Amino acid sequence: MTSSSHISLLQKTAGITLSKPVQVTLYMLLSSLVIWTVLFSTYPAVHDTAHSARHHTLGVACH
Ligand SMILES: [Zn+2]
Numbered sequence: 001m002t003s004s005s006h007i008s009l010l011q012k013t014a015g016i017t018l019s020k021p022v023q024v025t026l027y028m029l030l031s032s033l034v035i036w037t038v039l040f041s042t043y044p045a046v047h048d049t050a051h052s053a054r055h056h057t058l059g060v061a062c063h
Pocket of ligand 1 (some may be wrong): 051055061062063
């Protein structure tokens with residue numbers, strides 16, 4: 001592989017990776033993962049914080 005084709009491959013990869021659909025998909029997947037992890041965490045401190053935040057912001061009555 002020559003250096004110019006290596007650069008070209010990098011540019012193609014960067015073009016695909018930085019395209020809007022990929023960015024939007026990654027953003028949604030990662031934020032969903034973070035929200036899911038926080039909301040369904042069983043770690044007491046995180047769970048209690050997420051729980052009271054849910055009650056205070058969404059008015060959800062779960063107990
Ligand atoms: Zn509750």
